[in-house]
Amino acid sequence: MEVDQGSAGDGAATSTSTTTATRDGASVSAGFGGSNDYVEQFKILAKTTSGRATVAILEKVMNHKQIYVFGEILELERVQMLRGTEFEGALRALEIMAYGTLGDYEAEQSSLPALSEVQQRKLRMLTLVSLASKQKSLPYATVRTALRMQSDREVEDVVIESMYAGLLRARLYHRERLVVVHWAMGRDLRDEDLDAVAEKLSAWCENAEVVLGTLQKSIAHVQSTRASESSERKDLSLFVAQMVCDGQKRS
The missing domain is CATH 1.20.5 (Single alpha-helices involved in coiled-coils or other helix-helix interfaces)
Structure with missing residues (x-):
């Protein structure tokens, strides 16, 4: 992904690079969304917990900066046992993190636990992934509205951060205020x-x-x-x- 001052239609500016470029031109290799090792650790812990202890594990999962897929955690029996209890809100929050968007959370916010700053950022990034999987050319305004952002700088920041996390590959056209998506990570699926x-x-x-x-x-x-x-x-x-x-x- 590159931040481009040129035109989205300029063939000479097309890049086939799979690296992330920050605004000053420095490049780093993109990571990968999610981490099987970390997920496995949390799965082992969650198999022997219940109630509030399970909720504590879900909080750690949602706060973990290298976990962006949650299906394996959601399908655990101990996690599903939260449904219908006083802790169901934590389960629903994880479901939204798995395959929902920031708008979904806001629609149910009154019945859900408050998100930490890390969780809010993660949900914004995952909402961006959902947008990118449906539309390959995203105007800054579209991203700003969906992610409840106030400026183009915030849009560029979240795209770059998502690239670093390995959630998508894209190119920013600053002058045209456009995000051109080349690839987006697949999110968890509901039945x-x-x-x-x-x-x-x-x-x-x-x-x-x-x-x-x-x-x-x-x-x-x-x-x-x-x-x-x-x-x-x-x-x-x-x-x-x-x-x-x-x-x-x-x-």
């Missing part, structure tokens, strides 16, 4: 989302079969054309050779 994902995969497979069929026809056509051209060249060579022989005989 009700699985059918839609399956439909998309099925449609992709069907399209792939159509493309494959078209390619096979094109290959067959090329092979047929080459065979025909080869036969014509052979016939022409024989014709020329016969003409030469006839000419020699007449002479």
Whole structure:
């Protein structure tokens, strides 16, 4: 990701770099969203807890700066046992962190625990990931509204921070106030989302079969054309050779 002072339509400015560039041009390698090692540690702890102790673990998970996927934690029996208890708000907060947005949290804020500063920042970054997965060209204004931000500088900061965390790859066009997304991390899925994902995969497979069929026809056509051209060249060579022989005989 780069902060570009040029135009989004300038082909010469296109970058294929997979590194993160800060405003002063310094580059660092992007990280990766989530950490299996940390998640495994929390899973082990959560398997033997209940009630308030489980909530404490969820707080640590949501505050952890290297964990951005939560499905494995959510599916734990001890975590699901919070549903219907006085601690259900903590479970719901984790669900929103897993596949929701800042707007979802605000809609239920009265029944949810307050988010720490780290959790708020993380939820903003994950909300950005959701935006980036749906729209590859994001005006600063769109990001600013969705993330409840006041300035373009805040927008650039959260994009850069998300890049450092490995949540997305993108390019900032400061002059045009535009974020161009190249890739965004996949977030956790709810059970009700699985059918839609399956439909998309099925449609992709069907399209792939159509493309494959078209390619096979094109290959067959090329092979047929080459065979025909080869036969014509052979016939022409024989014709020329016969003409030469006839000419020699007449002479």
